[in-house]
Amino acid sequence: MTRTPIASALAAGLLATLASLPGHAVEACTDFHGHANATWLANHVLPEGVDAVTALGELESRVRGQQVALLNSAMQSPENEVQKLLGDFWASGLSEAQVERDGAQPLGPLLERINAIRRARDIPPTIAALHQVGIPVVFNFGADVDLRDLQRHIGYFTQGGLGLPDPAFYTRDDAATAALMERYREYVRQVLVLTGTPERRAAAEADQVIDLERRIAAASRPLSLLRNPEASYALVQVDGLAGSYPHLQLDQFLQAQGVDSTVVSLANPALFAALDGMVDDLKPAQWRAYLRWRVGDAMAPYLSKAWRDIHFDFHGRVLAGRQAPPSREQQVLDAINLAAGPMLGREYANRYVQPATRERAEQIAGQVREALGRALQRDTRLGPEAKAEAAAKLARLSIEIGTPPRDLDYTVQPMGRGSFGGNMLIASTWHHREQMRRIGEANAHRRWNVLPQQASLAYDIAHNRLVVTAAALQSPILDATGSLAAGYGSFGALVGHELSHGFDIHGRMVDAAGELREWWNPAEVQAWRTLAGQVATQYSRHDWPGLDGRKVDGSLSASENVADLAGVQLAWEAMQASASGSEGDARREFFTAWAGLWPQQLSTAEATRRAATSPHAPGKWRTNVPLMNLAAFGEAFGCKASDPMRLPPADQLQVWPQP
Template sequence: MTLRPLACALALSLIAGLASPSAEAQKKKRAAKAKAPAVAAACTDFYGSANADWLKANTLLPGVPSLSALEQLSDRARAQQVELLNTAMAAPQGNVQKLLGDFWASGLDEASVERDGANPVAPLLARINAIKKAKDVPASIAALHQVGIPVAFNFGADVDLQDLGRHIGYFSQGGLGLSDPAFYTRTDAETRAVLGHYNNYVQKILALTGTPQAQLAAEAQQVIDLETRIAQSSKPLAQLRDPRANYAPVATATLAKTYKRLQLAEFLKAQGVTDDSVSIANPALFAQLDALVGGLKPAQWKTYLRWRVGDAMAPYLAKPWRDAHFDFRGRMLAGQAAPAPRQQQVLDAINLAAGPMLGREYVGRYLPAANKARAEEIATNVRAALGAALDRDPRLGAAAKAEARAKLANLKIEIGAPKRDLDYTVQPMGRGSYGGNILIASTWHHREEMKRIGRGNADRRWDVLPQQPALAYDLAQNRLIVTAAMLQPPVLDLSRETAAQYGAYGALVGHELSHGFDSRGRMVDARAEVRDWWTPAEIGAWEALGNRVSAQYGGFAYPELSGIRLNGSQTRDENIADLAGVELAWAAYNAAQPAATKEAKQAFYKGWASLWPQQLTTDAATQHAARNVHAPGQWRANGPVMNLASFGEAYGCKAGTPMQLQAEQQIRIWP
């Protein structure tokens, strides 16, 4: 591809050698004029200049609210998953691919799903219908949790806030068919209307589980009555946003005596949990559940449990179940016009129930060794740049710098997939029952989740799947997580210059690593203990920096919105991380390539800008402006570079131009 331009250049040089001096001078003037617009564009709106081709080629289609380069990356990752599953269905290699191929095939075969009807849930309903006494209820609750259908409450593994090196089991509120407990207690007309639609939906599902027509209204009211009692003892959702509000460890040895009728000690045994403590942050709720087990007739519990099974499994059963589920949850609650295409529904279900299985195969197929090696190399270099930045940070005192060095030394970099694999011993699936396969996969998934509970298991899993594009800093485990799906264009493109790789992937790494040492990261120290290791003076210095960033970004006009500016306070922490990420990646690149050319330096910044091209409708922009903690793409690209003298040098932008602030206006995270 370089031969034709080179030949043209040689030809032009020969012609220029024969030209007169005055003609030569005029040619130089014309050449200078031809180059001027490109330079001016980069110095006026680098985002628009660097992404001009993308923005021209990617206009929004009717009904599509947004499009971005990173959304396209997610779409590509989903297409890769479909390709993998199609291959596993046609010619599986190994046990895991056989499971996935059968699962996929059973979900795509709609005729088979219709023939299967309600057979997948028949054994669950039979067990529920066999309940005779109050003491039978807790065992059925435990059994449904085992197959991935949480009823009455939620129970899951999460980090122990007093010991970040382990997970404990969290007993938390749940068991409701509506997402917010307030739906059951508010009396306004809109809420009452939602509850009326919900009652109709409950009746449809109960009818499908076997309730006679004459009893539907009464049984639906029993369900809503029981859920209302649970909701009345539940905390408002706003109170649950702080993780500490959900954390209240108690000794498991006390559960049998405290919750005799609910049988929580036996519940833990059924889940395979033998740890010495669990969290119960709302004991009043569990006292209420304990009382309800003994105080309500078993028949009411049976109705509630049948409903919960039907609601949870409806998307995976025959059409009457799916239609009832979509009419309420899709059309009424979510405002969707039509269900997602069948293929997308099945892929989502596999990710939900067997995501780690799919992730294992995805890594093997779509993460080349070269990509992983380059990702580790760049991340390691950016981590080193962060160490140098922390050492020279004028805001941190000697003690904080020592703590930061120790924390950085302990920071782990995990690329592609979690380091510990899972146990894939699973009941064979086959292709005859999609709903049955959902239950097999959910049972396996729950079993593996329960293994996270206990000492030494906190790093067992990620909170993202390898097949989902993600690059994140895990605060509790002090580790950088980069999924396999993330290591492809525009984030990491081995066909581009090394500089562009640092500008894109390296800057994202720097962004995430900075979170370990910012106003959030300061709450966990080098020993993974939850404590604030900054002094008041250091906190004040950081807040002063944050106020400058908030003010600067608050002056930017929001794309697609007339008269609306970016909320600098709402986006402050992520804007700081963007600035930090580009600074660190630039330092790491210059350390790795100290003799970089001007063109290479420009490629670094083009790599950064290539992450952020974005198209938004006015409605989508309005929603983003109101809620998103990230700046829109234009300012994620432009905000950092206008603060960096190195960008101005690379592109010849003079101080005072839009993309090169005056020196006294520039903000540096690490001077």
Template sequence: MPNARPLALALIVALAASVSAPDADAAKKKKAAPKKAAAATACSDFYGFSNADWFKANPLPADVASVSALGQMRERSVQQQRDLLDGAMRAPQGNVQKLLGDFWASGLDEAAVEADGSNSIAPLLARINGIRKAKDIAPSLAALHQVGIPVLFNFSPDVDLAKLDRHIGYFGQGGLGLSDPEFYTRSDANTKALMERYRDYVKSILTLTGTPKEQLDAQVQSVIDLETRIAQASRPLTALRDPRANYAPVPASGLKQYKRLQLREFLEAQGVKDDTVSMANPQLFAQLDALVGSLPPAQWQAYLRYHVGNAMAPYLSKPFRDADFAFRGQLLRGETTPAPRWRQVLDAINTAAGPMLGREYAARYLPAATDARAEEIAKQVRATLERQVAESTWLSAEAKAAAKARLDNLKIEIGTPNRDLDYTVQPMGRGSFGSNMLIASTWRHREEMKRIGHGNADRRWDVLPQHPALAYDIAQNRLIATAATLQAPVLDMSRDAATHYGTYGALVAHELSHAVDNKGRMIDVDGTIKSWWTPADEAAWQERAGKLALQYDGYAYPGLTGVKVDGRQTSEENAADLAGIELAYDAFSTDPSAASESAKQAFFKAWAQLWAQQNSADAAKVLVATEVHAPGQWRANGPLVNQPAFGEAYQCKATTNMQKKPEEQVSFWR
């Protein structure tokens, strides 16, 4: 927000000064009240100028960390989902809506949820209680994975780094009630205090799952002991950040060595028939295999009962929910009050049946005309990028050819994934929310497992259609624009072409630039991980990116005194923002309306209005340390100071804040 004080505050100061003056002579001797800072202009702070009305209409409440234009769009999509589910509950249109409506109704019926208690997990607990020997453990593990409760380890589909057109199953570490293995091994005071609180939580969950009082302490210790053993064999989280550290393909037939874990049978239970899996930490699985054979069945029973109760606690009766919120909500996430019941149920449906909801969301909220317009602009931007690559003065001929091949093969997917799912699901009914959660989780796990295998890598998105997202999928070389993104302020069909290009077009261009930037150049057209840049291409990119980073280093961080934007931390996204404006404006210039001066101004104003936001000081402190995007003011202004077209549209000279001198400007694709 610009430095101008609100008019109301200025009037209060003036009135206070006049009331406090004891007499006319004294009033004359007092210093004049400071002048109100000048309002932002297009050439002093285009962000403040463009969003002045938004700031007035959206003051930051005292108990809210941040508000933003895009955040408001996200909240609108949440309300749309709620409205859709309300309609599906009252008058479902088709089988999928019937499933969703029953799921929604069962969660909103709090009396029924309380009456159901923990009945929904009783069959799972009965199976666990039936473990008598070591050979009984592995089938129980597999059965829990099938219903979406991963225990002892994680198993999930992800891209095969050696063959990006397929997914393989990744065996990874997991099975802990806490997110970081080091919580179980550190001995500092804070960690010890956390572990004591965790121990209390485990005790609460075991109590609720039926553990006799006299056995509680021993079973709590059994759970903590087993999780500690898992943690000791696990790698630090920092060692898992590089995807290559998690990639170690092995033949599925080689899993026979883990006889007690029965991993071949595990794959069969999950419906996986692929011949390759990834297991980056075989020492962990050797240790887990040994634990299955060495620990008593009673210890496994306690561990598995706890993990069933822990996973299902948010969806069961109030004592479970209270225990979950006290530990995970208040202690770990810092929440003060639980979310409203409808929001909890909506989150549960997104977790277990998100693709179902996404299918219906797109059908209701994405008109065909919007879908067509989104695809039209995306194709125009892609063509513009192809032309700019061909005309580039800094890319080598070799790199230009590789970039062209990659862009020629780039797919555009709008609204929902191109491939639909199998919605054959056990009927839900309205009697048990917990049971519906398990039915839906089983369905989603089944569909996720279908991603594993040759030719299945593009089967699904990693985002849901009902969640706003516009992204470039580097592995599958595709642009993804979810249905929830294609509404105001990103693509407002009631606005003109200039606005469409300044918002949606610029965001598409931002994402597509990643296909040929410092990251995109690491994957060639065949999906092989190797750079197609020459050393000269690399040097040219780094020169431009370095100059841009220095620009951002000089920008004050909004809401914080004496703090600057970190130009290196935000470098990649700043470059994509600049590319987005360059490419979108170029694409817009082919539109018949582009000759109008007012349309040119509207293009840039639409861009700036995307980034309207207000953050509390506490939120800003977190963002400046962690966020890879610049704050809203500089996402808006940062690219524009490098655009001669912006200076011409608003007659901003190089002597103003909003226009760099020609020799200081940075460009990638103009």
């Protein structure tokens, strides 16, 4: 439901008036989440077949609509060269008739390159060429932060090249896996036929593809071992690659990607030795089949219906359990975000972020940061050395709002409206080029790992910065038409939540200089763990809404729960230190805005899944528990000492000692 600014103001005033009346004070002091979100919950009955409806999910839907509106405008009357590119990309994807006429033509040059392989030495240049257009084959190569020098990005050679998401699929022999592999073999066969393989040879070539992938999988590491970033980190000298892997030609691969670096990470030399041997040992015909298959599978979502149908049947239905593909509009939007996301993000921010909104965000975030500085210095759990390090780290912390501070090079081959698949390759080539440019000294901070059109606030631990995207600068996170007090309660509390991660059990692992070093002593670590244990116990007393007999797993969500408590407390202190928090209405608006972030309706299945796996508490307790621990909430709503929303002072948990 969309409200006008006047209607929003009237509704906020009505809520404040109702909250001040005795009958409604009891309701607010019993379950503030249900009280503050009563209208939302009444208006959002869970539709049949939908697992979750949330306030933040509604924001995501609104953001998608904004992107569609921007692309429609760019298609009809572009205002600059980037919009011209986006408008043509969008138009080419929406024209399904044109996509059908285009058929598999976008693959023509790639398939010609692959079919020209005659000898082993032809294989590595083809692998490099496919990586250049954003189709990683045989292995993965990408830019990421150097774990020993967080100020730079390096290139990482890692395992990949498989059509199935887990190497274990290729080695397990249980009945379910065998059935999946038969479905997979048929899908490979279908793709090969569409790439030009005669029907009479397609089954044999599909077997060759799976044999090659099985060899890659056998040399790959289990996914469970790769959850630790250290497992993918091992620096090697680039000038030694040619001697170690003479058939793969990895040194020439780097040159083709435009990477000029003396070191890269290659943490599984056994895998790359096996790949090097495969280049020399396997016949070129088998490599041609594999590479055609990988290109066809990667590009199938962007080609004609025959390609899209078989791709969804396997990836959508078999692997993901989806019943139907998304709408054509959503498919094209997803493709643009994947290949040209930064282009769309730049234009999205220019269109939807007003200077006044950015200024309000900067004001609130800056004041929450100041409140954190004061809180750290009075924190009795930290000793003098840790406080000094915390102060230095906070002084270096940057807050980046809207878009990354450094823009990209938007020099791109013109797209036109004739070929959606061709445009996808043009955009993917550009995206890969810009990713490769991240590799280099003092270069790690140049881009975000999230797009401006994705609603997100996140603390980037590697670079000690808070990232606030353009899409996050709207209701319910930051309502530019609402009161400043409400902005502290929603946006400010989320800022405090994220900033606290720089100074918690995880943030202690990166110091002020950006080096991986533990700067807490054992007593300080134990003090934090004691607090986290107390928070876990407190949350675990509460029932999971909608799940009879099941309690919140406070241990599973302890880290995020501590951050919620910390964020609300910091935002409250920041508001009190400003000129915005002295009036009763402002105080109630603060708490109502916090509650407005978390309304949700979940199916039983979704609630059960989240109860077992989510690092966050359910919305009811994300709202209520931080407020139960803040005496100012009970004072603002006139709660009695016996009310559920007002914990006894001895039971109130404070992440930061009160000023």
